[in-house]
Amino acid sequence: MKIFAPLYEKVMCWSKHKNAPFYLYLTAFVESIFWPIPVDIMLAPMALAKRHLAWRFALGATIFSVLGGAAGYYLGSALYDPVVLPFIETMGYQGKMVTAQSWFIEWGIMVIFIASFTPIPFKVFTITAGVMGMVFWPFILTAFIGRGLRFFLVAGLMVLGGEKMETKLSRYIDALGWMTIIAAAILYFTLKH
Template sequence: MKLFSRLYRQVMMWAVHRHAPLYLSMTSFVESIFWPVPVDVMLAPMALARPQKAWYYAGLATLFSVLGAAFGYLLGYALWDPVVEPFISAMGYHDKIDVARQWFSDWGIWVIFIASFTPVPYKVFTVTAGLLHMAFLPFILISLVGRGMRFFLVSGLMVWGGVRMERKLIQYIDLLGWLCVVAAVIAYLLLRN
């Protein structure tokens, strides 16, 4: 079934859309607060479609992701009880917040770097940092470094791989897509308890 190759072609068309930088900025902002889709899903095809703008796109993603992180921090800091906690309860995310608190306890400020650079859900840590009243300036600086490293790495890989990588990706996109779906289902079944 060629579902993922059709999706890939659609994403590449969106990547060159004249409003793509605006959408990337908005996605980067909300992903740091609540949005479940990683910024890389939009950043990578944009950098691949227009490699001459890859560093600009990485900079936009970094800037707006850190601005979103600051907003998430402020939500956790000032609006935990009236806004964030009811949302967390409704979504059943208390266990994720408990894990974030434990990570802050174990690793301190370095957990922000881990969350900002790796696939760990960054949004959980931005809000929790505010809830725990973490020092704001170190939070912003470490977020800037971690998010910048991640997004510039993604853009750099797209520039480096270029047309050759795109050809390989197109060749195997459906297989890779279905493997990701199977892996996600297996991970869900293993981790749901």
């Protein structure tokens, strides 16, 4: 069943739109606070569609993601009880917050680097950093390094892959899409129990 190929074609068209950078940077900002969709989903096709601007897109995504991280930190430190806690309870994220807090205790600032570079939900850790009173500037610097490495890696892969990457992606996009959904479902049910 080919549902991802038409979506991929639409995303590639949207990535060439004049307002695409604005939406990329907005997504990068809100993804660090509450948005569930990773920035890479917009960054990769934009870097592929406009390879001459890929590094600018990666830098902008990094800056706005870290600014969003600072906002998440503020929410955790100053507005946890009135804003964050009701949201966590509504979404059923209590377990994720407990896990994040235990990771902070065990690994300290390295958990920010891990969360900023890997697919682990960064937003949980930006808010938890504020809740736990992590020192702000080391938090920002570590987030900047991790996010920058991730977004520049994505942009770099698109630039280096070029048209060959675009051809391969368009050929295998449906298989990749279904594998991602299956992996997410397995991860969800594994973590749920």
